[in-house]
Amino acid sequence: MKNRLLLLLVAATTITACSKKVTNPHTKTNSVYTTQADSLSKILLAENPATLTDSLNQPIPSEFIGTVNFNLRKPNYVIIHYTAQDSVAQTVRTFTLVKPQVSAHYVISKDGKVIHMLNDYMRAWHAGVSKWGSISDMNSCSIGIELDNKGNEPFAPAQINSLLILLAKLKKDYNIPTANFIGHGDIAPGRKPDPGILFPWETLAKKGFGYYSDMIIVPAPANFDSATALRLIGYDTSNLPAAIGAFKRHFVQRESSNTLTQFDLDVLFNVYKKY
Ligand SMILES: [Zn+2]
Numbered sequence: 001m002k003n004r005l006l007l008l009l010v011a012a013t014t015i016t017a018c019s020k021k022v023t024n025p026h027t028k029t030n031s032v033y034t035t036q037a038d039s040l041s042k043i044l045l046a047e048n049p050a051t052l053t054d055s056l057n058q059p060i061p062s063e064f065i066g067t068v069n070f071n072l073r074k075p076n077y078v079i080i081h082y083t084a085q086d087s088v089a090q091t092v093r094t095f096t097l098v099k100p101q102v103s104a105h106y107v108i109s110k111d112g113k114v115i116h117m118l119n120d121y122m123r124a125w126h127a128g129v130s131k132w133g134s135i136s137d138m139n140s141c142s143i144g145i146e147l148d149n150k151g152n153e154p155f156a157p158a159q160i161n162s163l164l165i166l167l168a169k170l171k172k173d174y175n176i177p178t179a180n181f182i183g184h185g186d187i188a189p190g191r192k193p194d195p196g197i198l199f200p201w202e203t204l205a206k207k208g209f210g211y212y213s214d215m216i217i218v219p220a221p222a223n224f225d226s227a228t229a230l231r232l233i234g235y236d237t238s239n240l241p242a243a244i245g246a247f248k249r250h251f252v253q254r255e256s257s258n259t260l261t262q263f264d265l266d267v268l269f270n271v272y273k274k275y
Pocket of ligand 1: 080081082126184192194
C-alpha cells in the first residue's frame, strides 16, 4: 500500500514537472513590452508645465492645471505593408529584436491568424521616412499592418479575409475615413514598393477601405494637370516619376513604370475626383 502511494506521488510529480516545461517563448520580450509601456504611462501622468524661455533666455511663467476633459489620441490612417520575409516567425523575431528598430501593430499570416503586437494607441515604427499630404510623421497617426508575403506572390484568401475583418473593426473603432487606407508605397514613393502590384486594392475599396478607379473611366480632359492631381490625392510629388510609379502600383496595377500612358491619365482623373 505504501509503495503504491509512493508510485502515485512520483507520477503526479512527473506530470507537474512536464506541464511546467510548456513556457511561452515570448515571455521575455513581453516583459520588455510591459516595462516600456509602464515608462510611457509615467510620461502621461507627469504634471509638468511646458518649460518656455523668452528671447533673452528668461523663463516665461507657466503652471500645470489639469483639465478634466480628455482621452487618448486616435489613429486616423491605416498603412498596409507586405513583410518581404520568409515567414511570420521571422517577422515576429524581427519585431521583437531591438536592433532592426522596426515594428507594426498587426502581422497577418497566410492562414489568416492575426498577431497583435502593439496597442493601437501606441506609435509603431513601420512607416519610416514618409509623407502623405502635409503629414510627415505617418507613424504618429497610423496603424501599421504587415501581411506575410514575399512581395512577388498573390495574397492568400484567408489572409485577405482576416485583413478585411480587422479593417472593419479599426474603421469603426477610430472612425477612420475611407480615403485613409493606403499602402507603404503610397507614403514612401521611390523608397518602398509594398504592398505591391498584386495587392487587392479593388476588393478593399468595395468594402469602404480606400478608393479605387470605377469600372467605366471617363477620359481625362486635355488640360488635365496630372502632377497637381497626384499631390491633391496625397502623393509626395517632389520626385514626380516615383510618385507616378507609386500611383500606378496602387490604382492601375498593370505595370509600375514611372510614366503615364493615356489610360493611366484617365484612371488618375477618375481617382482624383474622389478626393
Ligand atoms: Zn512596408
